[in-house]
Amino acid sequence: MTTAEIITIGTEIILGQIVDTNAQYIAKSLTEKGIRILFQTSVNDNKELLKSALKIARDRVSLIVTTGGLGPTANDLTREAVSELFGIPLISDKEACIRIQKYLESHHGNMLDGYKKQALIPEGALVICNENGTATGFVLQYDNKAIVCLPGVPREMHSMLNKYLEVYDSRHKSDEGYAVMRNLHTIGISELSGEDVVRNYLKGKKQVKGMTLAHDGIVTINILAAAPKRESAAKILDKAEQDIRMKLGHAVFGVGDETLEHAVAMLLKKCNKTIAVAESCTGGLVSDKLTNIPGISDYFLEGSVAYSNRAKVDALNVPGELIKKHGAVSPGVAKAMAEGIKKRASANIGVGITGIAGPSGATTGKPVGLVYIAIAGDNFSEVKECLFKGSRVDVKIFSANTALNMIRLKLLNICQNL
Template sequence: MKAVIVSIGDEVLNGDVADTNAAWLAERLVELGVEVAYHTCVGDVEEHIEQSLRYAAKRVNLIVASGGLGPTHDDLTRHAVAAVADAPLELHEESLAAIEERFRRLGRPMPTQNRIQAMIPAGAAVLPNTEGTAPGFVVQIGGAHAAFLPGVPREMRAMFDISLAPFVLALPIERRAVRAERLQTFGLPESVVNERLGALMQRGANPLVGLRVSGGVVSVKLLASGQTGEAADHLLASVVGEARRRLGEAVFGSGADTLELAVARLLERHNATLAVAESCTGGLIGHLLTNVAGISRFLLEDLVTYSNAAKSELLGVPPELIAAAGAVSEEVARAMADGVRRRARADLGLSTTGVAGPTGGSEAKPVGLVFIGLATAEGTRVERVQLVGSRELIKDRAAKCALNLLRLHLSKAGDWGR
């Protein structure tokens, strides 16, 4: 089975809004055993939408489109579909009732213009919208099944998972079983990950292995296909195991795991408490950790000690040490980690101090230089990292480098629970 993904809307075509829908839909379709032939984007011009649909219907079995189902004058998808499928728009009473009920729950009457959202091409299969007002629908265009989903990502994703995915799986078309896994890594550049994976990255291999970089995290996507689910599972498991072996401690999780989630799991495993003192990262480590539910059991405090006075008054860093070594130094990072651990009576103390830029650097201490301290009962270590980029990027990477240092320590620690 082959599919085309169509994104509809001037805001996507003109670059005002990133087309995240197409990427998400492609990933989900591939996981369902559907080959994606191409993506296309078209603006809010009825004639252009019609042309795009006619072209796609001659080339694939499945069209999945998103956007243009709203209640405004430029939401023209339903009109274009009615013309191409030769199926006049009809009022779908159940959809109208659902839209009215949604507005009733919001405590206000339904605007008259929203009635157009319940106008569906005759004979279409309706896809209910559990997250918004616009229903989706599936029609036949030539030899292709064509599905139309809302453009709002939250609504589109829910509709796909609840209604369209089962529809696609029920189509009487031969497909190979597909299994996917994603490994999350940190601390290795994309080029090094690629080099370590070596022949596993060979184009056309099964499983297919690809890399994606976001926020300093290199994700390794592995996609296996087979005649049966069991065959695909076997192929995937063998290559995932080999990829983990080659990447070693750089792998911190799988699926949608984040670095902060990996750290939280390790803190829980060791029943260890943590205190953090941040300077150049400005509270970002605490922000990331508090995105994880239940972290309050392990994170005792996070202090932003940005000034020299705060480092001395709150952490006990001697003013003479700051004067001699500088606020951005191995010595001060060590004293900060020791100080926050002692202050909170925590098992672990983590600190950051650095030059986030764009000013403030020197030849000896350039912009992007960061010292990360980690204090434990066995002693304190400091890691020096040199980062490049904007102020915001340096802060982000420094926070993640600190979390990664903590992760690596906890991964190697014994079961020394309190």
């Protein structure tokens, strides 16, 4: 099996100024081809450091994919680093030169001297054309190793990587297997519980692997299936997903890019129900998440950020005496908020959220992270007491996701009884 290392180049990545989405895209794409990723490395915009990273990678994997360090700026270091490390001279590729000339004529009017460098590649390397920019990618074969060098601009890198993988497919079709993977998203279970389900399921199954990742109260189960043919791998993956879903039940809310708010929106549509949300400590986060879904305006009627006590009374008709007696952070106030926004918006379901996001605001018996979430309908109401850990932002996110999950579970029940 081909083993690989991904090297992302850029000072902005090292300093945490941008999120390295390129490595994620490359890793997913290579894994789907049955390529085993062993290492991911990030390196500064420094030619000597890059040469060092390339040398280490050369000695431990059979495929190196770099992204970044190719382009018209002073940080164009990759081609020189590869040339010097492997002792291969750089030559100007005629076709690349013509392509860059045409690209610049349509964007700048003429061939600028600073761009001529973009046509240089190590002698004997395979050119990867860039249809979206000037940086020329290339593949260098060296001692049964492949070094694939791509620019860092995601739009350019994506299409160029796909071009390389077409070449890879044609060369490895006979002796490489295929791997396909899928992310299964759950909420309401612990990461440990998810791991137990995956571990028990995987016993004796050599063609399937799985792992869990917890984030914001959501546990994502990554399932990977491998087989000699893509169709066989896909069937194994489908079966694994089906079996794991059976064990986890309603804890599963989505697959791949599907979010919790997407699941709620689909159920609102299926049940033909409308919703309105009154938020205090979450500051409109639930409303924000829901309104990210296209077409939600048919079902999401209103969102209110009733942050102050006065707003809770004036906008939602929460009784002032209730707040005075029990405090704004209390189950009764959450319930009154849900009922108040439901009535005001004439919605089928109302949601109320009130809590202490911190780091200040705690009182005796009411610590930071205490949140009450209520949902109310024509013939039901329920309130959930939660105690979340983490920063102010963490508490807001956990609260919003918990509220969305309460809505989801209620809608599942409603839909089943229709």
